[in-house]
Amino acid sequence: MLEVKNLHVQVDDKEILKGMNITVAPGEVHSIMGPNGSGKSTLAQVLAGKETYEVTEGEITFQGKDLLDLEPEERACEGIFLAFQYPVEIPGVANTYLLREALNAKREYREEKPLKHVEFGKLARDKMKALGIDENLLKRSVNAGFSGGEKKRNEIFQMQILEPTLAVLDETDSGLDIDALKIVANGVNSMRDSGRSFIVITHYQRLLNYIVPDFVHVMVDGKIVKSGGKELAQELEEKGYADF
Amino acid sequence: MSVDLEKLAQEEYKYGFVTDVEQEIAPKGLNEDVIRMISSKKNEPEWLLEWRLGAYERWKKMKEPRWAFLRYPKIDFNDISYYAAPKNNPRPKSLDEIDPEIKETYDKLGIPLEEQKMLAGVAVDAVFDSVSVFTTFKEKLAEEGVIFCSISEAVEEHPDLVRKYLGSVVPRGDNFYAALNSAVFTDGSFVYIPKGVRCPMELSTYFRINAENTGQFERTLIIADEGSYVSYLEGCTAPQRDESQLHAAVVELIAHDDATIKYSTIQNWYPGDKQGKGGIYNFVTKRGRCIGRASRISWTQVETGSAITWKYPSCILEGDNSVGEFYSVALTNRLQQADTGTKMIHVGKNTTSTIISKGISAGEGQNIYRGLVEIGKNAEKARNYTQCDSMLIGDCCGAHTFPYIEVRNSTAHMEHEASTSKIGEDQMFYCRQRGLSAEDAVSLIVNGFCKEVFKELPFEFAVEAEKLLSVSLEGSVG
Numbered sequence: 001m002l003e004v005k006n007l008h009v010q011v012d013d014k015e016i017l018k019g020m021n022i023t024v025a026p027g028e029v030h031s032i033m034g035p036n037g038s039g040k041s042t043l044a045q046v047l048a049g050k051e052t053y054e055v056t057e058g059e060i061t062f063q064g065k066d067l068l069d070l071e072p073e074e075r076a077c078e079g080i081f082l083a084f085q086y087p088v089e090i091p092g093v094a095n096t097y098l099l100r101e102a103l104n105a106k107r108e109y110r111e112e113k114p115l116k117h118v119e120f121g122k123l124a125r126d127k128m129k130a131l132g133i134d135e136n137l138l139k140r141s142v143n144a145g146f147s148g149g150e151k152k153r154n155e156i157f158q159m160q161i162l163e164p165t166l167a168v169l170d171e172t173d174s175g176l177d178i179d180a181l182k183i184v185a186n187g188v189n190s191m192r193d194s195g196r197s198f199i200v201i202t203h204y205q206r207l208l209n210y211i212v213p214d215f216v217h218v219m220v221d222g223k224i225v226k227s228g229g230k231e232l233a234q235e236l237e238e239k240g241y242a243d244f
Numbered sequence: 245m246s247v248d249l250e251k252l253a254q255e256e257y258k259y260g261f262v263t264d265v266e267q268e269i270a271p272k273g274l275n276e277d278v279i280r281m282i283s284s285k286k287n288e289p290e291w292l293l294e295w296r297l298g299a300y301e302r303w304k305k306m307k308e309p310r311w312a313f314l315r316y317p318k319i320d321f322n323d324i325s326y327y328a329a330p331k332n333n334p335r336p337k338s339l340d341e342i343d344p345e346i347k348e349t350y351d352k353l354g355i356p357l358e359e360q361k362m363l364a365g366v367a368v369d370a371v372f373d374s375v376s377v378f379t380t381f382k383e384k385l386a387e388e389g390v391i392f393c394s395i396s397e398a399v400e401e402h403p404d405l406v407r408k409y410l411g412s413v414v415p416r417g418d419n420f421y422a423a424l425n426s427a428v429f430t431d432g433s434f435v436y437i438p439k440g441v442r443c444p445m446e447l448s449t450y451f452r453i454n455a456e457n458t459g460q461f462e463r464t465l466i467i468a469d470e471g472s473y474v475s476y477l478e479g480c481t482a483p484q485r486d487e488s489q490l491h492a493a494v495v496e497l498i499a500h501d502d503a504t505i506k507y508s509t510i511q512n513w514y515p516g517d518k519q520g521k522g523g524i525y526n527f528v529t530k531r532g533r534c535i536g537r538a539s540r541i542s543w544t545q546v547e548t549g550s551a552i553t554w555k556y557p558s559c560i561l562e563g564d565n566s567v568g569e570f571y572s573v574a575l576t577n578r579l580q581q582a583d584t585g586t587k588m589i590h591v592g593k594n595t596t597s598t599i600i601s602k603g604i605s606a607g608e609g610q611n612i613y614r615g616l617v618e619i620g621k622n623a624e625k626a627r628n629y630t631q632c633d634s635m636l637i638g639d640c641c642g643a644h645t646f647p648y649i650e651v652r653n654s655t656a657h658m659e660h661e662a663s664t665s666k667i668g669e670d671q672m673f674y675c676r677q678r679g680l681s682a683e684d685a686v687s688l689i690v691n692g693f694c695k696e697v698f699k700e701l702p703f704e705f706a707v708e709a710e711k712l713l714s715v716s717l718e719g720s721v722g
Contacts, residue, residue, distance in 0.1 A: 052669070073679050076677055076679040084677075088674045090671050090688075090689060092693055093688055098675065106679045109679070142692075
């Protein structure tokens, strides 16, 4: 589904990714762990198409298409979703409005009919109930005045509505208490199926107790230095990154 | 993708067509004869002609104001025609008598003049160049005692009211453009709401400039008697032309005890082309007097058109406990410039004013907020809240804020908040990551930014305003 080959990326002339490789097959959950500044979030942003990151070398193929050729919105419509580490606030724009527009943009891309207000409302309420999210979150402005936990849960809620093929979760667990963490994990687990893949970026092994990955990668200084199964996460938790 | 943007940019002013009607146009230039001609065309009484001539005398001695933060070539006031009217039957009694071309024009603009086709509950006065061509729902309004007609008609039918109030808010020598308007105003709307009447429908005037090389000088007068309520909306468009055209209007509002006037504007005059050629020069004086106790005047404006905008809808809060409000969205794209804001003059006790201004600059647009809040020495416990937000899209545009505050009473309570933000790269990216195109993302974010103002508009017009803003922003990214 996703193949990243020898990816080099720089920001302001500083190279951050230095030959990154990762292959994700349909239905797999990959976890990327690593110390601060190793380039984990950069990878997430590059996959989503953030223009401030300059790809100097390498390639990214997503479902047979050259991802680097596509605009961010085209990537989204092709099925890539990024749960942001720091979801941005958009004052005055109702959460439900952004999400309905987004879903309908995606449906239009797939040449499907847009959802009507009522249909969307029902879909949203059902998903929120399952996630234990308060309904008035829909009416509030996008992320404005949301607590840290509400922002992260909102990202997962959006993911559930948009039903991506590949979801990248960028430190979605940071700043969450244990109850919120479980809600987030349930949100992800309920979506796992043979056609959908996840890349879970995290510092801590804790999240991986709830979202059990198929593969764990250790990223240091812009490269993956070690890959393994879920037991690798446990090892990292005990020993830290000092050995790398 | 850039090709599509180009196409959008060319299509963006949808109202740029010209209507082919036979018109009577006064020769270019301004002098006493022209004023006498206008006055006699309108069968005006002697006092009004004298009033016009007096204004002209004052105007001749005045200098064009240049204090605004606007740059535009000098206007040659003798190269403008001051009167243009469709030749056929200028004041039709029924729809059948209207020139079909003109009717079609309003249809195209989405303002059908047939009452059954109108938005439910909106009465329209349609002004085409210098004259009002039709007013809908007049009879229905008359049942409630509401007078809604063109100002020319009001001069004939209700001369006492016109004489009493005309110039009582904006005196004929008030400023350069107001004096010019007082000398040559041609048409506009007149509204009178009697005591205790809540006007049963929205009133609106649709201004259309059509003729070439003419100015439009309309005059609107709205009087809300004790305990009455009216919501009034004006819309404006003009054809796409290479030469700039002058629009200098005067609007006067009077609110008596416990009366409320809500005045909303959606201004979409032709803004000029990408090189800044053509476009309307919009120099407007709008002012309301809250003369009664607990009266209220609320201005809401959405300014997206015009090459130049010079406009400061103001409130004079004379009655105790009276309330003045100003909600504004001004958008400048390409080479558009807007110098706009308000004046809130607190005279009476316990008077309150609220100012919410949202300026959006894109392309090479320049957006200026200029506001004055004045608390007089007898205005005990006056309060003002001002919020002034600017948003920049791209890095060739500008936003400037000139707030003036004068307080002569120590019991006043003033709050002022201001912010400037660049449309966030992060906000854009967030929306695009969710699947929205760059253009949709900009319009979503900008509409969110303007929410506080849009919610003051009557519902149908709020929807209209959001669409208009999106259209005006086309081509601002990419």
